[in-house]
Amino acid sequence: MPRWHPAILLALASLQLACTLLLLASEQGGRARRFLAALFTSEEDGPFDYSHPVDVYTNLSAGLESMGGKSMRDPVFLSPCPVVSPLLVGPISVQLSGPVNLSIISRRNPWVLLGGRHSPPRCRARHSCAVVIPHRNRELHLALLLYHLHPILQRQQLHYAIYIIQQAGNQTFNRAKLMNVGFKEAMRDEEWDCIFFHDVDLIPENDRNLYVCADGPKHMAAAMDKFGYKVLLAGMKISRPSIRLGRYKMIKHKHDAGNAANPNRFTMLAQTRRIWRLEGMNTLNYRRLSREQLPLYTNITVDIGPSEKAPARRLHG
Incomplete structure (x- = not known):
């Protein structure tokens, strides 16, 4: 085998580095960057084989039963759960033609208590979270989401509850205000982490995309970036999982008349920088019509009042 002079090896290494830099700067650089990113992907990001997903209920009951009976639920006497849940499987199969009967879904999730609450049966959860879902006239989508989301959250060994915030009436659907309502109603029950x-209509495709806190706001659906204006104005950084991990499948649907886009949305967005400190939780006003503890979730129906209009522009003279 021939021996190479150190100077020649150094020159070859420099040439290889230069070729790599040129490749990154070329029109094909996008493909090269993706290739190099795959080489340096952390273990938390994969490797994930989405071509062979696992049923989200695979071995779930057996795994939970092996950790103890339903009577072992007082966290005071339990040891902390493992840092990494042993129940995680990675990519899961999203079944958009799966069960839509809530009774069937409830039977598939015997460890979920009234109000959509769950805690690991034989260890003390390290994290707690409330999942708030704004909703109106999306019963089919809600059933499909619950069918997948409950077992995912159980696999993550979380202490959690699911809150469905229903908007009453036929006014324009106000997702943002329903989220504020959901926050306030959930925090009435518990100081969630x-x-x-x-x-x-978004279903997670990987149970390793953890529903746990980050240092600041966290965007779970990494490939779908629609919001975050006020977060950026407040100087906070949004954290996201990698695209390989933060995958969600969207349920396609048509918009009904009540869920039409707010005609004032662009004017309101244009004035966000001026008014964002003056609205939100500090001006939240709604009327709670009902609060029900159902087998798979806590259902809260609210009247949030008439559709919001864009703030009047100030005239300077």
């Missing part, structure tokens, strides 16, 4: 605002 985190509050997750969840679209009813």
Whole structure:
């Protein structure tokens, strides 16, 4: 085998580095960057094989039963759960033609208590979260989400509860205000570590995308970036999982008349920088019509009042 002079090896290494930099700067750089990113992906990000997903209920009951009976639920006498849950499987199969009967879904989740609450049966959860889902006239989507979300959260060994915030009436659907209502209603029950605002038509595809707190606001659906204006204005940094981990499947649907886009949305967004400190939780006004503890979730129906209009522009003279 020939021996190479150190100077030649150094030159070859420099040439290889230069070629790599040129490749990154070329029109094909996007493909090269993705290739190099895959080489340096952390273990938390994979490798994940989405071509062979696992049923979300696979071995779930057996795993929970092996940790103890339902009577072992007082966290005071339990040891902390493992840092990494042994129940996680990674990519899961999203069944959009799966069960839509809530009674069937409830039977598939015998460890979920009234109000959509759950705690690990034989260890003390390290994290707690409330999942708030704004909702109106999306019963099919809600059933599909609950079918997948409950076992995912149980696999993560979380102490959690699911809150469905229903908007009464036929006014324009106000998702943002319903999220504020959900935050306030959930915090009435418990000092949750985190509050997750969840679209009813987005289903997670990987149970290793953890519903736990980050240092600041956390965007779970990494590939879907629609909001966050006020978060950026407040100087907070949004954390996201990698695209390989933060995958969600959207349930396709048509918008009904009550869920039409607010015609004032662009004017309101244009004035966000001026008014964001003056609105939100500090001006939240609603009327709670009902609060029900159902087998899979806590259902809260509210009247949030008439549709909001864009603030009047100030005239300077």
